[in-house]
Amino acid sequence: MIKFLPLGGALEIGASCFYININGTGIILDSGLHPRQKGINALPDFELIKNENVDAVLISHAHQDHIASLPFLIRNHPYLQIFMTVQSLEIAEKTLHNSSRILKEQLNENDLIVPYSHEEINLLLRTVREKDYNEKFYINGIASSYTKELEIEFYDAGHILGSAGILIKTQDGKSFFYTGDINLSTQSILNGGDLPDEKIDTLILETTYGATDSKLLNDWRHEELRLAKYLNKIFSNGGSVLVPVFALGKTQELLSILNRLMKKGLLIETNIYSGGLSKEISSVYDKHKYKVKRKNKNFELKDIPQLNLYEIKDFNEFRRNPGIVLASSGMMIKGTKSYELMKNWIKYDDFGIVIVGYMDEESPGFVFANSKKGDIVKIAGIENPVEIKCNVEKFYFPSHSKREDLIEIVKILKPENVVLIHGDPEAIDWVGHKILNEFNDIKLYEARKGNWLKF
Ligand SMILES: [Zn+2]
Numbered sequence: 001m002i003k004f005l006p007l008g009g010a011l012e013i014g015a016s017c018f019y020i021n022i023n024g025t026g027i028i029l030d031s032g033l034h035p036r037q038k039g040i041n042a043l044p045d046f047e048l049i050k051n052e053n054v055d056a057v058l059i060s061h062a063h064q065d066h067i068a069s070l071p072f073l074i075r076n077h078p079y080l081q082i083f084m085t086v087q088s089l090e091i092a093e094k095t096l097h098n099s100s101r102i103l104k105e106q107l108n109e110n111d112l113i114v115p116y117s118h119e120e121i122n123l124l125l126r127t128v129r130e131k132d133y134n135e136k137f138y139i140n141g142i143a144s145s146y147t148k149e150l151e152i153e154f155y156d157a158g159h160i161l162g163s164a165g166i167l168i169k170t171q172d173g174k175s176f177f178y179t180g181d182i183n184l185s186t187q188s189i190l191n192g193g194d195l196p197d198e199k200i201d202t203l204i205l206e207t208t209y210g211a212t213d214s215k216l217l218n219d220w221r222h223e224e225l226r227l228a229k230y231l232n233k234i235f236s237n238g239g240s241v242l243v244p245v246f247a248l249g250k251t252q253e254l255l256s257i258l259n260r261l262m263k264k265g266l267l268i269e270t271n272i273y274s275g276g277l278s279k280e281i282s283s284v285y286d287k288h289k290y291k292v293k294r295k296n297k298n299f300e301l302k303d304i305p306q307l308n309l310y311e312i313k314d315f316n317e318f319r320r321n322p323g324i325v326l327a328s329s330g331m332m333i334k335g336t337k338s339y340e341l342m343k344n345w346i347k348y349d350d351f352g353i354v355i356v357g358y359m360d361e362e363s364p365g366f367v368f369a370n371s372k373k374g375d376i377v378k379i380a381g382i383e384n385p386v387e388i389k390c391n392v393e394k395f396y397f398p399s400h401s402k403r404e405d406l407i408e409i410v411k412i413l414k415p416e417n418v419v420l421i422h423g424d425p426e427a428i429d430w431v432g433h434k435i436l437n438e439f440n441d442i443k444l445y446e447a448r449k450g451n452w453l454k455f
């Protein structure tokens, strides 16, 4: 029997973490931190599995909402076998220390957890068993009632470097596929993802863009030209542009877009400000250029001239030397670089803010994704409502599948059971209704934190 229990990230893009028990073998899929919640509230609810046996944890990719609570999980279950792709491990070596520092700042003495140390992270990372895409590996839990091990395989998910969908197969022919965050379409650097070439029994499907009209996501090339036009207008008036982006994934894709537009003469050659963690992650992208499916194997991010954003101490520098500023966090969460810059940025009518990624409804970024120049808005952390004097524009460079592709995944894998996760309620609703309308014989399940499902 297969039992499935969400510990977080079910009806939201939050602390993704799912427990699955397959005939006695306990596996955890992802161990994320909520991108917006603080301190202990950002963790998955590990209490839910305190009486369950857990043998292994499989990490789909190195975004914070999928990996950043791993040290806490390992503290509760120190004997767990940890598996992730080679690339995810290299990225985690750069990012987990940063997540630990942020969490440490947020925790107070009323929280009953102790932040993890850099030594703990280093030790943890040394125990990771790294796997290539499509390299089969095997897990057998101590309480397994199978005689043969479970067979596991990572499939390139096309979302960010190292991202994987996870296939688990049992000796009696049952199969289970967890998409992680998946993107079937080509981005600027990465090619679209792969799916198993076989029928799946149970599919755990992400639904990030379930509520987004695909007309907006369809034409990457069209968006690039629209972006160039918008940026050129601001640069020719002497303004700078702030782009809040995740250091992992979106920054690298955007650098590649800007570079190509400048090379083709479609975008005014200008300064690009970046740095910090994103630069270290870009070096991992460069290192693995031959190992993963990429559009252009010769392209390297380090060849793109970039100024170090973290060396700029005086805001007027963005007026003296205008340019495009790629700053994390992607959702302009309070206390981050993009949030701090935004507070000044909005005062200047010749400056611009470009929104390119998914925004949580309660994040400051969401306010900008749904506002325009001249609007008076309330931003978390700023006491009084403020006027947005700068220009604001939204562009779509998706790193998740558009919603029709999510249905396509169902069509290809022909599952009997589908569990929808990793989306806002409206997104899950759209995908759920579509599946019920198009497929008569699929059992659809809603995932809820703490709610057991059995297949
Ligand atoms: Zn992701």
Ligand SMILES: [Zn+2]
Pocket (backbone or CB within 6 Å): 013, 016, 063, 065, 066, 181, 422
């Ligand atoms: Zn995610």
